[in-house]
Amino acid sequence: MLSDEQKRNTELLVVSIDPKPDLQKMADKISREDGRKPDFPFLSDPGHRVIDRYGLLNLDDPRGIPHPTTYVIDRRGIVRWKFTEVNYKVRPTNEMILHALEGLR
Numbered sequence: 001m002l003s004d005e006q007k008r009n010t011e012l013l014v015v016s017i018d019p020k021p022d023l024q025k026m027a028d029k030i031s032r033e034d035g036r037k038p039d040f041p042f043l044s045d046p047g048h049r050v051i052d053r054y055g056l057l058n059l060d061d062p063r064g065i066p067h068p069t070t071y072v073i074d075r076r077g078i079v080r081w082k083f084t085e086v087n088y089k090v091r092p093t094n095e096m097i098l099h100a101l102e103g104l105r
Contacts, residue, residue, distance in 0.1 A: 006101060012040035017051065017066060020044045056084070072100040080104060 002010060016023060023042040031037045043050075048066065051057050056066040070092050072081035081100035083092040 002098075006098075010101060014040065014042045015045050015050055016042065017046055017048050017064065018044060019046055058086070070097060072097070072104065074104055 014023075016026075018026070023044055027038050027042055045051055048057055048064065051066045054069070054071075056069050058065055058067050065088070067084050067086060068088050068091060069082065069084040071079055074080050080103060083096065085091070
């Protein structure tokens with residue numbers, strides 16, 4: 001969980017190829033499981049224009065699903081930390097992300 005200071009200095013975004021109704025279902029599922037609504041936007045990129053710019057589209061997947069990736073980008077737009085995994089079930093831990101955010105100070 002982000003501290004109050006981190007919330008002031010950090011912006012979280014989710015970008016997915018899923019259409020908006022599917023993203024809403026995902027946000028609703030998170031709300032049910034966590035007991036609170038996500039406080040970050042879910043952005044739909046069905047044409048994967050943003051995903052393509054970062055080179056994340058999984059060309060081996062016939063569904064066109066991108067590789068799950070987490071970035072920490074500083075205020076100047078420089079990528080300071082990146083976690084990409086081929087297996088969509090493997091994600092960075094909250095601790096890994098928080099550690100990367102600490103490195104921005």
